[in-house]
Amino acid sequence: MCLGIPGRVIEIRDEAGLRMGRVDFGGVRKEACLSYVPEVELGDYVIVHVGFAISRVDEAEALRTLELLSRMGDLVQQELATMGPGMIAPAIVDDPGPGPDLPADGSGGPDR
Amino acid sequence: MKYLDEYRDPVLARKLLDEIHRITTRPWTLMEVCGGQTHTIVKQGIDELLPPGVRMIHGPGCPVCVTPLEQVDKALAIAARPDVIFTSYGDMLRVPGSTTDLLSLKARGADVRIVYSPLDAVRIAAANRDRQVVFFAVGFETTAPANAMAVWQAAQLGLDNFSVLVSHVLVPPAMIALLESPSNQVQAFLAAGHVCAVMGWTEYEPIAARYHVPIVVTGFEPLDLLEGILIAIRQLEAGRAEVENQYVRAVRREGNRLAQETVFRVFEIGRRTWRGIGEIPASGYHLKPAFARFDAETKFAVEGIRTREHPACIAGAILTGEKTPLDCTAYGVLCSPQQPLGAPMVSAEGTCAAFFAAGRGIGAPARPLEIRPLEIRPLEIAPSPAGAAEGTR
Numbered sequence: 001m002c003l004g005i006p007g008r009v010i011e012i013r014d015e016a017g018l019r020m021g022r023v024d025f026g027g028v029r030k031e032a033c034l035s036y037v038p039e040v041e042l043g044d045y046v047i048v049h050v051g052f053a054i055s056r057v058d059e060a061e062a063l064r065t066l067e068l069l070s071r072m073g074d075l076v077q078q079e080l081a082t083m084g085p086g087m088i089a090p091a092i093v094d095d096p097g098p099g100p101d102l103p104a105d106g107s108g109g110p111d112r
Numbered sequence: 113m114k115y116l117d118e119y120r121d122p123v124l125a126r127k128l129l130d131e132i133h134r135i136t137t138r139p140w141t142l143m144e145v146c147g148g149q150t151h152t153i154v155k156q157g158i159d160e161l162l163p164p165g166v167r168m169i170h171g172p173g174c175p176v177c178v179t180p181l182e183q184v185d186k187a188l189a190i191a192a193r194p195d196v197i198f199t200s201y202g203d204m205l206r207v208p209g210s211t212t213d214l215l216s217l218k219a220r221g222a223d224v225r226i227v228y229s230p231l232d233a234v235r236i237a238a239a240n241r242d243r244q245v246v247f248f249a250v251g252f253e254t255t256a257p258a259n260a261m262a263v264w265q266a267a268q269l270g271l272d273n274f275s276v277l278v279s280h281v282l283v284p285p286a287m288i289a290l291l292e293s294p295s296n297q298v299q300a301f302l303a304a305g306h307v308c309a310v311m312g313w314t315e316y317e318p319i320a321a322r323y324h325v326p327i328v329v330t331g332f333e334p335l336d337l338l339e340g341i342l343i344a345i346r347q348l349e350a351g352r353a354e355v356e357n358q359y360v361r362a363v364r365r366e367g368n369r370l371a372q373e374t375v376f377r378v379f380e381i382g383r384r385t386w387r388g389i390g391e392i393p394a395s396g397y398h399l400k401p402a403f404a405r406f407d408a409e410t411k412f413a414v415e416g417i418r419t420r421e422h423p424a425c426i427a428g429a430i431l432t433g434e435k436t437p438l439d440c441t442a443y444g445v446l447c448s449p450q451q452p453l454g455a456p457m458v459s460a461e462g463t464c465a466a467f468f469a470a471g472r473g474i475g476a477p478a479r480p481l482e483i484r485p486l487e488i489r490p491l492e493i494a495p496s497p498a499g500a501a502e503g504t505r
Contacts, residue, residue, distance in 0.1 A: 004332070005116075006114070006362075017268065018261075032229075033231060035261065036374075049255065049258065050230065050254075052229065054254065054310050054371060057115055058362070062361040064360075
């Protein structure tokens with residue numbers, strides 16, 4: 001019972017003094033109590049535990065986390081690149097080298 | 113499924129793992145508190161992909177596993193009564209008591225029903241006023257708002273045939289008990305994200321400061337766990353010990369205030385016995401005196417029941433991280449998910465069951481060393497027949 005699952009709120013109604021609703025979990029729809037998340041509106045994502053929404057999923061934060069994660073590899077590569085020459089192994093192994101559209105003076109080459 | 117699939121991306125997981133390997137210079141021991149996290153870590157083999165010397169200890173955060181045997185025996189004693197409809201989360205049905213379990217009792221004719229939400233138990237009580245309806249209110253801080261609301265609703269509806277068998281436990285006192293133990297090995301915690309979604313993380317700040325232990329509020333998907341591990345190791349490597357929030361999309365520092373209000377309207381904090389750990393002061397919830405009439409223990413006079421564990425089971429050492437299932441002589445031999453001796457083998461979130469499901473130490477073929485996408489588990493929340501309140505969890 002301790003797994004919480006994110007789902008999208010597709011219906012909100014009042015029932016015996018409780019804020020109830022239906023939540024869609026990737027096609028499976030379940031009843032959930034929304035009394036603890038009064039700020040939630042139709043279409044919002046919530047985390048549901050044992051039939052109760054306990055938290056609204058912050059979409060902006062969710063996207064930001066994923067973006068940070070997907071940039072992380074690039075950050076690592078950048079940091080390695082700044083270590084410069086002199087290392088035992090080249091910092092970036094799979095450098096494709098200058099492309100055909102590079103300026104003639106070579107700026108923007110392998111050390112970019 | 114949105115907010116699940118994205119957090120299982122194997123390419124991003126690889127990047128996180130690479131970063132963990134890059135920054136780690138020393139061996140570290142981390143504990144994930146929650147059983148849900150254990151399940152993902154073991155299933156994905158995340159612990160086996162970490163740098164050498166970085167160890168994950170699987171914590172006591174599985175409510176099924178830490179519910180003491182005598183509470184299960186009390187549940188069985190109540191459920192066996194012909195005037196009772198006994199309702200429970202599905203996870204508790206196969207937990208062995210001293211002589212039997214709820215599922216076997218049901219097969220023998222007892223009226224035992226699985227509910228997905230505690231409100232379903234209240235509905236059953238409202239529809240069966242001539243029967244006693246008892247709900248097995250177990251869990252950590254995550255289920256407390258739901259269980260408290262059920263009691264509150266029953267009071268509002270004036271239901272005198274509804275009661276709860278409470279076995280509620282709290283995460284921070286268990287963390288302190290582990291840290292105070294002379295054999296403690298834990299250097300950093302991944303705190304349970306959904307517990308913090310309810311309670312916030314202010315109560316972890318003094319623990320991080322006092323014991324100088326990083327605590328990272330962490331989600332449940334593979335990427336969440338990897339990022340939580342990365343944040344914890346970053347702190348350890350830098351000598352910092354703070355509370356940090358990895359699970360920003362679902363957890364706010366103050367938690368869910370409305371949920372907390374309802375919990376503390378119905379429950380008060382008191383001592384609890386943890387299966388395998390023993391009694392911990394101020395480590396669980398009890399009904400407040402104003403709600404004493406909803407206490408199934410007094411209603412059915414089962415407070416006196418006392419029982420002992422199976423002698424071969426080392427659940428206690430497993431729950432505290434001193435031993436793994438591979439150190440247990442009964443694991444896979446006397447004890448399996450089909451015939452569990454102790455609670456960690458019962459629940460899918462228990463350490464022993466997670467090891468067993470991943471084929472660890474039982475001659476299963478070696479798993480390829482890669483992060484595999486999880487199959488999604490909507491099956492667990494299968495639609496219920498109208499009003500019947502059937503579910504699997």
